[in-house]
Amino acid sequence: MSHPSDPPSAPRALVAAAAGDVPDDATAELQRLRAILATMSCRGRPRAPCPPPRLPFDALPPIPTETRRALEIAVLESNDRYLDTFLEPHSFCPFSRGGRQRAQTLRLVHYADTADFAPFLARIHEAARDPSKLVIQVIVPMIEVSAEAWIRFCHEATAAGNEVLRAGVGGGHDVFAVAPLHPALRYTTTNPFALIPLFRRTPDPTIQWVRLDAIERLYAGRTGDTEYVDPDHVAAFLARPRRNPLFERIAQTNMKMAQRLGIPEVERTLRELARTAQERYARVLLDDAVRVVASPGRCPHRPAPASDTSPPQPALFERDGRWALARVSELEPRVPRRFVAAEVEVVAVRIGDTIHVLHGRCPHRNAPLTDAVVEEDRLVCPHHGWDFQLASGRSEGVPGASVARFREWTDDGLLWVDDAELRAWRTTQVPVFQPGDDVL
């Protein structure tokens, strides 16, 4: 993670070039450096106006205000987990905890339901107005964007924001430096700087702006190995004694800490934080869908699917502790059918020569699983999207959720289930839903 540990960046190679063999023809070389510097984003230097950046992701669907608030809380809590369990305990960013305690860090959650850049511009304006906020993070959850596209966008957005700010609160200067944060930033272990992106793997894509004047205060009196150097002062720069710069020490310490923890383990921890965050957001949206379906007409973005109101078909007969549910030939492939045997409602699904028998009601809101769609090897309830593996009854999309899966046989052209198993299962169930409950 960058934070104020990042100095204002200028290509190291540029200074390295100056630090290397200064050619005999020093004037020509200095002219070359001047030409390069003229194209760089230095404070106070006039530049061509930046075009407004294009968003590198699709806009998210609209959601109700209360869902947006619930999502915002979930996003901030996920970010807290990243800070509390990873970044701060290992001091990967030595400025993070103090910045939070002194209220110098501002975190904003942006639900990107528009493909418009204007909200980002509004955020950077809002941030610039309060000089007590030194670090501003705009967290953009649930968008699909590659790390590379996100990095590009963060730089373009910051350039566009600084351009406007220069004319106002910046008084002719850029106000912010940027550090893009993203759960899939690429890193290598070749040196401490190449490892930095690993620590910036936040659960959600995030733009982190750091006030340049804060960075300058932090680095006042300290030297770094990357600095803005006027070509006229290159000789003096080269003559200055080198000290070990702060950000270099931080990068080295972080690398040692990551090696001690095990870099694969650090990566696994961060991946897990991102995964649990996404699961949490899915639940927030799922709860919203439940509210919407339970209150028809409240929100137009999700119409309630129709539900099967017919009663389950009684089993054909019982013999030797087994129930014959149906003739196999009457089971249409991939079409769920409900039956009742030993007072248990079950759903049967035939796929090729295999028939699966599961409990007939969705554990989420008791929808009959004849409403469900067979997708590959699972049943998907259309009401709020819970899915169940036909072979096990377990859900992959909703961890911990499942429906009971019962044994079955086919012989004499009939589908059979075990009476004792159904009865035993029934006695262990605490009924959550009553017949006639309007739960959808």
Ligand code: FES
């Ligand atoms: S009733 Fe909600 S997912 Fe099935």
